[in-house]
Amino acid sequence: MKRLFALAAMAFAAALFLAACGGGGGDGSSRSSRPTGTATAVATKRIDGKSVLVDANGNALYMSDQEASGAVKCTGSCGQFWEPLAIQGGQPSGTVSGGTLGVLQRPDGKTQVTLNGAPLYHFTQDQPGQVTGDGFDDAFDGQQFTWHVATAGNAPSAPMPTSGSGGSGSSGY
């Protein structure tokens, strides 16, 4: 009898251990907020054969089809998965061939970097140099999203006017 209870306790402990260590394959680091600078840099990096837009830390950047017009729809729990590329002031540095970097004001008051008016995000499950969220279809609070990794080639065609601290204003075309 004592042995069975000991086994039960061991199984429970194993379950908790799995949970604590990331039994599902996560590394437990993705929830930490990525650093935001006063001048967020955006660059282009070759990942898996694609020229992908990345931030200063090499994290791939994403856009959603539903926000191509510049309207921020990824709010609330969406931000747990898709973290806005925030900037604390000024303009983002870097140049993107065929696109223009700018900023917009999010509903929560934060300033977010945009590409041709479309807000840019990190995927919280990515590690630097990885692109794992490209093509994802998801929904939060009933709002559906289709996410694409931002590349110089897939920037929204028409740059939208930016608000808040103001975008670059030029189209780049």
Next chain:
Amino acid sequence: MLAALSLLAVGAVHLQQYNELYSAIPTIGTLFVLNFVAATVLGVGLLVPFERLWRRGGAWIEATLALGGIGVATAAYVFLLIAQRRPLFGFMEPGYNPDAILTSQVSEIATVALLGAYLVVRHVPIGFRGRRSATRSTSTQEVKA
């Protein structure tokens, strides 16, 4: 024993994913916690030898725990299948963490299969009837003797 461990694994994956990602999602996050609590309670319960402790009611407790475990694993599996195809409680799952999804689905299928097998072997009426008829024939032989 394996079924109980498998059920505990179902709960553990849900707790880990709740901590990792899903805590911010209304309803879904709560369901992940409920899954962990239910799977842990039922899994630990299945490791307790109720039938040996309490001969009459123990078998029923074990059968109830097994049915509960099948229910928890099935619900988790079905909810994930739905959420992968269309929004469930406003949330749609594109497969953010394929490893966690695979671990969860394998442990859910194993739980249902193992607990189902346990129920069939130990508690299905046909087996019960078989044992009763065997008891009757033994009693008849005793009377004849």
